[in-house]
Amino acid sequence: MAPVGARGMGGVRRENPAMGWGLLAVGLVLLLWFIADWWNQSNPASPGQKLLIWIGFLLAALGVARVAGHLSDRTSNPLLGFVPAGLTLLLALVMVEALLRAYQVPAGLIPTPTRVFSTLWDSREVLLQDARQTVLLEAGVGYLIGCSLGVLMALLVSRFVFLERGLLPYATAFSSIPIVALAPVLVKMLGLDWPSKAVIVAITVFFPVVINTFRGLTEINPLSLDLMRSYAAPEAQTYRWLRLPNALPFLFNALKLGTTLAMIGAIVGEFFGANGQGLGFRIQIEAGRFGFDIVWSAIIVASILGIVWYNLVAWIERRLTGWHVSFRE
Amino acid sequence: MTRLRSPNLLPMLVVALVVVALYYPLMLLANVPVAQRALESGAALECKTALACASQLRSPVLPSPQQLLQGFRNLTFPLTAPTSILPNAWATAGNTLLGLLLATVVGFFFAIGIVASRAFERSLLPWVVASQTVPVIALAPMLVVVLGQYGVQGALPKAIIAAFVAFFPITIGVAKGLRSPDPLALDLMKTYNATQSQTYLKLRFPASVPYLFTAFKVAVTAALIGAIVAEISTVGFQQGLGRMLFENSRASDVVSIWVIMISSAILGILLVALVGWVERRVTPWRR
Numbered sequence: 001m002a003p004v005g006a007r008g009m010g011g012v013r014r015e016n017p018a019m020g021w022g023l024l025a026v027g028l029v030l031l032l033w034f035i036a037d038w039w040n041q042s043n044p045a046s047p048g049q050k051l052l053i054w055i056g057f058l059l060a061a062l063g064v065a066r067v068a069g070h071l072s073d074r075t076s077n078p079l080l081g082f083v084p085a086g087l088t089l090l091l092a093l094v095m096v097e098a099l100l101r102a103y104q105v106p107a108g109l110i111p112t113p114t115r116v117f118s119t120l121w122d123s124r125e126v127l128l129q130d131a132r133q134t135v136l137l138e139a140g141v142g143y144l145i146g147c148s149l150g151v152l153m154a155l156l157v158s159r160f161v162f163l164e165r166g167l168l169p170y171a172t173a174f175s176s177i178p179i180v181a182l183a184p185v186l187v188k189m190l191g192l193d194w195p196s197k198a199v200i201v202a203i204t205v206f207f208p209v210v211i212n213t214f215r216g217l218t219e220i221n222p223l224s225l226d227l228m229r230s231y232a233a234p235e236a237q238t239y240r241w242l243r244l245p246n247a248l249p250f251l252f253n254a255l256k257l258g259t260t261l262a263m264i265g266a267i268v269g270e271f272f273g274a275n276g277q278g279l280g281f282r283i284q285i286e287a288g289r290f291g292f293d294i295v296w297s298a299i300i301v302a303s304i305l306g307i308v309w310y311n312l313v314a315w316i317e318r319r320l321t322g323w324h325v326s327f328r329e
Numbered sequence: 330m331t332r333l334r335s336p337n338l339l340p341m342l343v344v345a346l347v348v349v350a351l352y353y354p355l356m357l358l359a360n361v362p363v364a365q366r367a368l369e370s371g372a373a374l375e376c377k378t379a380l381a382c383a384s385q386l387r388s389p390v391l392p393s394p395q396q397l398l399q400g401f402r403n404l405t406f407p408l409t410a411p412t413s414i415l416p417n418a419w420a421t422a423g424n425t426l427l428g429l430l431l432a433t434v435v436g437f438f439f440a441i442g443i444v445a446s447r448a449f450e451r452s453l454l455p456w457v458v459a460s461q462t463v464p465v466i467a468l469a470p471m472l473v474v475v476l477g478q479y480g481v482q483g484a485l486p487k488a489i490i491a492a493f494v495a496f497f498p499i500t501i502g503v504a505k506g507l508r509s510p511d512p513l514a515l516d517l518m519k520t521y522n523a524t525q526s527q528t529y530l531k532l533r534f535p536a537s538v539p540y541l542f543t544a545f546k547v548a549v550t551a552a553l554i555g556a557i558v559a560e561i562s563t564v565g566f567q568q569g570l571g572r573m574l575f576e577n578s579r580a581s582d583v584v585s586i587w588v589i590m591i592s593s594a595i596l597g598i599l600l601v602a603l604v605g606w607v608e609r610r611v612t613p614w615r616r
Contacts, residue, residue, distance in 0.1 A: 069448035084448070085455035109478055166340030176546075176601040178554045180561075181570070181593040184578040184586045189390055264466050268558060271470075272578055280467065287470035287562070295471050302467055307459055 020066025024087065027060025031098045038101045045102040053098050060091050111293040120297035127282070127301050134279040135305050137194040138266040142201025143258060149202070150209025151251065157210070158217040158243070159235075168214065175207045179265060184272045197269035197278075204265040205258035212254035216247030252317040259309045263302060352394070357383050359390040388583045397591075400584040404592075411568065414592050420568040422596060424484050424556040428491025429549055435492060436499030436544075440537075441529070443500070444507045461497045466555065468493070470562040477563075487559035487569070494555035495548040502544025506537025542608040549600045557593065570596070 034053055038045060045053075068084035093113045100112045107115060120127070157163045183200055190196035220242060228238045270280030279298045286294040357380065364382035376382040384393035392400070404414045439457060442449040469490045476486040510532050518528045560571025570593045577585040 064452055065448050068452045069446075071451065081451065082455065084452040088452040089456065109475060162340050165337045166344035169337055169341055170344065173598055176550050176597045177594040178550065178557055178597050180554050180557045181574060181590040184574055185583075185590050188388070188578070188581070188583050188586060260461060264554075267467050268554075271558070271561060272575075283467050284470055284562075287474055290474070292471055292475075299467050303459070 017067060017070040020063045020070060022063070023059050024063025024067065024091075027056045027058070027063060028091070028094060030056030031060070031094045035094070035098050035101060038098075041101075042104065044104045050102050053095075053102055056098075057091070057095050060095075064088055064091060108290045108292065111296060116293050116296040116300070119293040120300060123294060123297060127279075127297060130277050130279045130282050130298065131301050131305060133194060133277050134197075134266050134270065134302070135263070135309070138197035138269070138278070139201050139262040141194075142198035142265065143205055143262040145198065146202035146205035146262075147209050147255060147258060150206045150254070151213055153206075153210045154213035154217060154247075155239075157214055164214075168211075171207050171210050175211065179204045179261075180268050183265075183269045187269065187272045192273045192275045194275070194278075197266050197274075200269040201262045201265040204261045205254075208257055208261070209251070209254045212250045213247050216250030217243045219250075220246050248321045249317075252313070252321060255313050256310060256317070259313055260306065263306045263309075267302065352391075356389075356391040356393055360384070360386055360393075363390060388581055392584045392587050396584050397587060400588040404585060404588050412573075414570075414573075414589070417568050417570050417573050418592060418596050420484075421553070421556055421560065421570040421593070422600065424487040424560070424569065425491055425549065425552045425600065427484055427488035428552045428556060429495060429545070431488055431492035432495040432499050432548060432552065433541075435496045436503055439496070439500040440503035440507055443504045444533075445525075457497065457500060466494065466558050469555070469558045473559055473562040487556050487563070490559040491552040491555035495552035498544045498547040498551065499541070502540045503537050506540030507533045509540065510536045539608075539612055542604065542612065545604045545608075546601055549604050550597055553593075553597055553600060 030052060034045075034049065034056070038049075064084060064087045067087065071080060071083055097113050100110060111119070153167075157167055179200065182203060186200050186203075187196045190199060217239075224242055225238075228242055233241070266278075267280035267283070270278045271284050274281035279302050282298045283295050286292070286298070360383035361379050364376075364386055365379040367386070368379055368382065376385060383389075384395060389396065404412070407413060408415050410416075439453070443454060472490055472493075473486050476482075476489065481489075507529075514532055515528070518532055523531070556569070557571035557574070560567060560569035561575045563569075563572065570589060574586065574589050574593075577589065
């Protein structure tokens with residue numbers, strides 16, 4: 001990969017990064033100036049102004065590319081490494097705002113970012129309550145139950161060959177099933193309150209955890225197993241000192257994947273009936289009556305919580321499996 | 330993986346038998362209280378005791394095997410009726426595969442960007458990853474309405490949402506695949522003085538095919554979920570399993586929901602099997 005990477009940005013690297021920052025600043029100023037100018041207008045911008053917006057965007061995008069090419073070579077600081085991504089997001093938001101204003105897209109159809117943020121602030125109490133129901137109760141409880149049952153099942157399956165042969169093929173087949181189809185059945189079975197969604201989440205995260213943990217418990221260096229055998233280690237000790245530590249990285253992969261699945265399961269479950277609160281319920285209801293600023297706010301809340309949750313699990317992973325190859329420098 | 334190997338067959342059968350044997354008592358256990366309540370409320374039922382009623386409730390907690398069979402028959406015949414499973418499953422499969430195609434195009438675009446330029450990777454990849462820790466599915470109800478406003482209708486909005494959910498595994502898989510050629514092979518391309526596009530066409534793309542199929546197996550399930558959710562959110566008369574699911578869920582037709590759930594599970598397994606079949610066709614050298 002190195003030769004292509006080097007050739008791909010060979011031109012960029014010799015440039016002064018100040019050039020990149022300059023381009024970015026000029027582009028952003030153009031865009032921001034337009035937004036400020038068009039703040040209270042209600043008619044579409046002229047073709048010349050639209051051209052100006054696109055030029056501004058191109059300049060800023062070139063600037064970001066240069067800055068990114070420059071930064072990515074010489075920094076291992078994660079905060080600095082994030083600068084290009086942050087700039088991209090900023091540019092995307094400003095560009096969307098400018099475009100929506102230039103073409104006067106009705107706010108009921110695609111709300112501008114500023115409008116979304118002000119809605120987010122105004123309806124923060126409702127959304128936080130929704131998030132409590134969706135993330136803490138439905139996704140959180142379901143995730144804990146599903147993951148614990150999954151680990152237990154993997155332990156059983158890895159211990160008894162009969163179960164491995166009889167159950168594991170079903171588990172693999174189950175992972176190709178669309179979970180959304182489960183949602184209406186479970187909501188009808190268990191009612192509209194949060195436990196029905198927690199069960200959906202538990203089922204969703206269960207199978208990846210079983211499959212991954214099982215792989216971790218069984219894909220073991222035969223030499224290590226032989227060593228345990230020559231120590232005459234009982235089964236329990238083999239698990240404690242060899243199989244479980246070996247399974248941790250696999251387990252955490254499933255746990256990280258599970259955070260996403262849990263959020264999806266909870267939100268989709270609410271599409272099929274909820275007790276009047278929850279992020280999925282809010283999204284479904286508001287999308288139906290064109291309240292897209294609230295929909296976007298709910299999505300932002302769900303996204304932020306999803307990312308935080310994922311990183312929390314990743315942080316625990318680093319604490320517990322810091323010895324693993326993938327974390328060594 | 331799902332292919333039956335002979336040592337697995339017996340244990341799998343035993344497990345299936347145990348599940349079937351446990352199902353009936355479990356069904357009775359779950360339904361008897363409901364049946365009891367229905368009898369006490371004086372509803373006009375044909376059956377006399379709660380136990381007898383348990384297997385023929387209109388909205389059972391767990392449907393009895395007879396009810397499921399009956400439900401399957403009702404929803405399968407006539408084969409081509411707009412309310413039967415076959416045309417709906419066909420529509421959903423079409424949306425899913427169209428979405429997978431779109432996702433492949435987008436996935437290749439991102440993967441090439443990531444492999445060819447570190448600047449691209451640094452500025453976009455974090456957001457591509459973040460978009461996956463986010464419940465992308467939450468966008469579906471809104472995307473359907475917005476796309477509908479701009480005249481994008483029919484299969485396309487559903488395919489776009491399916492693609493939106495499915496492009497990430499493909500991006501990561503293809504990027505891995507494009508980076509997988511042996512450094513020696515890359516050096517060989519250089520000694521031939523091959524251009525970038527030749528390196529991609531003759532070396533990197535072929536090398537990424539096995540990775541592409543591994544990614545497809547994950548992506549096709551994701552795309553199916555996306556397609557079903559998109560169908561749920563679509564208003565108006567449309568075909569698809571998601572639509573059926575939503576309408577029967579509204580009508581509280583519990584047996585039908587079960588039947589549709591099982592059908593979409595079968596569809597999911599069939600789609601993964603289809604990917605596996607194409608894979609064996611396209612990459613025969615990997616066996």
